[in-house]
Amino acid sequence: MRKLMLAGVAMLLAACGNGDRETVTFTEQVAPLLYKNCTGCHRPGGSAHFSLVTWEEAKKYAKANAYVTRQRIMPPWPADPHYTSFVGQRVLDEKDIEILERWAANGTPMGPEDKLPKLPDYPIGSETGTPDMRIPVPPFRLPANSPDRFLLVKVPFELPNDTFAALIEFMPGRSNVVHHVNGDMVRYAYEQKKDVYAGGQFVDMARDTVGLKQAYELLGLPNDDGSWPALQKSVVNYLPGVFGQRYPEGIGGYRLPRKGVFLLNDLHYGFTKKDEVFDSSYINIFFAKVPPQRPLQEFQLGTWGVAPVEPNLVIEANTVKTVYSRYTIPADISILTVNPHMHLLGKRFKGYALTPAGDTIRLVSIPKWDFNWQYFYTFKKMVRVPAGSTIVAEGVYDNTRQNPNNPFSPPQEVSDKNGSMKATDEMFQFIISYLPYQPGDESFSLE
Ligand code: HEC
CATH class of the missing domain: 2.60.120.230 (Jelly Rolls)
Structure with missing residues (x-):
């Protein structure tokens, strides 16, 4: 009797044009979908706190995955894709969501092992590729129960010669506390600054009650003769889920001086809970092959x-x-x-x-x-x-x-x-x- 009823349901489904009774498995349908849309963040070392790479991991989150994709909470893409569409848009279609729902409903089977696709090669330490140069941001310790902090941070650099960057990328160390960064570049004329590393590394704008000019002096930003170097606004920005945008060659990009400073203006750390947090963020530089012809x-x-x-x-x-x-x-x-x-x-x-x-x-x-x-x-x-x-x-x-x-x-x-x-x-x-x-x-x- 029970068998008969199930057969009836199967026929009904077939009649609705939804007759694919093939079991949804991890290796055949789910892993390809997760590897395309989710593991960019949900993998060891990614920006999310749990991984969806293996069968065991995906199984644990099967119901949650079905729910957050149906609710369009994940993958995160708040812009309405029916209004305008963008590069790198992450939006699942109905078929993908159904795969996750059916897999969760049907006991999350593994499937044939040899069908498992290869995990994409994720660049380590960058969202966009292999950087030509990596500059550490001075590490910062946030004690337990620390409120929001707004820091001015100096990140100096010295290069063998003047060059061009296609992209300057900020990589958060602890992405759960680094809220955003808005960074400018201080450009020195080579002879006017002996030591770009001299001076302070941080000014806490809320606690150290100093004006901006005084803060810049504490960071040792002026030229050796006391005059002010050139400041280029907004060359390196970071917000949750946002990484540097690389435009086609010749568009955008920055001229990099031999001596300079990235001035993170500001680096916003969110509040911490019961544990102290050490953040070591860094800045990646991708050099440009051709000088930018049309700066943004x-x-x-x-x-x-x-x-x-x-x-x-x-x-x-x-x-x-x-x-x-x-x-x-x-x-x-x-x-x-x-x-x-x-x-x-x-x-x-x-x-x-x-x-x-x-x-x-x-x-x-x-x-x-x-x-x-x-x-x-x-x-x-x-x-x-x-x-x-x-x-x-x-x-x-x-x-x-x-x-x-x-x-x-x-x-x-x-x-x-x-x-x-x-x-x-x-x-x-x-x-x-x-x-x-x-x-x-x-x-x-x-x-
Ligand atoms: C751009 C990065 C990114 C992508 C892409 C992404 N996630 Fe997430 N996801 C996160 C972050 C960050 C969180 C928040 C929790 C955390 O801090 O780890 C999260 C949370 C979740 C949660 C838990 C929700 C909750 O309420 O706790 C689920 C489940 C999830 N993601 C599933 C998925 C699935 C399935 C996909 C692909 C279809 C996906 N995510 C794609 C970054 C991402």
């Missing part, structure tokens, strides 16, 4: 940007508030990469451009804001935005109890405190990397 340019809307937050970024307790920032561009540009930025009260984000002809150019939509996954989204092809277009960033903040990430209970008024970077204050930014438009840019592949 950047502007940002919102906090500290070219256009203000409207009406303002004061979010009263128990309210949901929508804010905007609008900037009209004077000349044609080609957009390569966009980066929306909000903190814990963020709920939704949308960025688009309105052209003088009345068209809307979609840039990015994040229907469910996730503080942990703030990517720099690079378009597959550059997006041309004509002169006179208004770029609009639209953000929604939820300062109610319904927001599970609300840092305050009961909710309190939260604002930008004039550009504070603390996670419990707010920010609203839309950062845009672009080039002045050249004919043909629209068909230029960035993949």
Whole structure:
């Protein structure tokens, strides 16, 4: 009787066009899927705290994997793929999710051993390849129960000659405490600085009550004669899940002086729990074969940007508030990469451009804001935005109890405190990397 009923179900499934009764196994269907979409982070030494490489490991998380993929929590990709799509987009299709669900439901069988695919070769110590040079960031000890720290950190370097970098990549040591980095480069004229290593390594901006100029002096940044060297902004950035973007040869890139300093401005460490944490992060440099012909340019809307937050970024307790920032561009540009930025009260984000002809150019939509996954989204092809277009960033903040990430209970008024970077204050930014438009840019592949 029981057998008959099962046969009936099988026939029903077949009738629904879902008749693939083949058992889903680890080696045949699950491992290929995990190795393509998950083990970049879920492997020994990856950024997630558990591995999904072996059958034993994947088995333990079978139900959780089915759940987080169905809920589209994993792989992390907050941007709506139906609005715009980007390089390296990580979005599972329905068939993949069903494989994980069926495997979890059917007792997680191993499958024929010889069918197991080879794990991709993950570069060690870099997300993008084998770096030409690796510079350690001075190690930092965070005691147990330490609050958020915001450090200015000096990372000096000396090279045999002037050269070009295609990419400068920050690699966190302990990715569970390194929240973000925004790094500039100090460029010395060779004769003007004898020793780039002299001076302090850290200034704690919250504890050492010094101004920025004094902080730079404590780090020994001035030239030997007391004058100031050149500072190039934003050459090395890191946010959770974000690694350096490498553009096709000749686009982007940086001129590296023989003597210089990466000035991490700032390095934000999250709070620690009961254990102390030692972080040894480092910076990878990938040299460029050809000098950059079209160096990248950047502007940002919102906090500290070219256009203000409207009406303002004061979010009263128990309210949901929508804010905007609008900037009209004077000349044609080609957009390569966009980066929306909000903190814990963020709920939704949308960025688009309105052209003088009345068209809307979609840039990015994040229907469910996730503080942990703030990517720099690079378009597959550059997006041309004509002169006179208004770029609009639209953000929604939820300062109610319904927001599970609300840092305050009961909710309190939260604002930008004039550009504070603390996670419990707010920010609203839309950062845009672009080039002045050249004919043909629209068909230029960035993949
Ligand atoms: C970009 C990196 C990345 C990718 C890709 C990724 N994960 Fe994750 N995953 C994480 C991180 C980080 C966490 C948070 C927990 C941690 O700190 O390890 C996590 C958490 C999880 C959790 C636990 C969720 C919870 O609530 O504790 C599951 C299950 C999971 N991932 C499964 C997957 C699966 C399945 C895939 C592929 C389809 C995948 N992940 C792809 C980084 C990633």
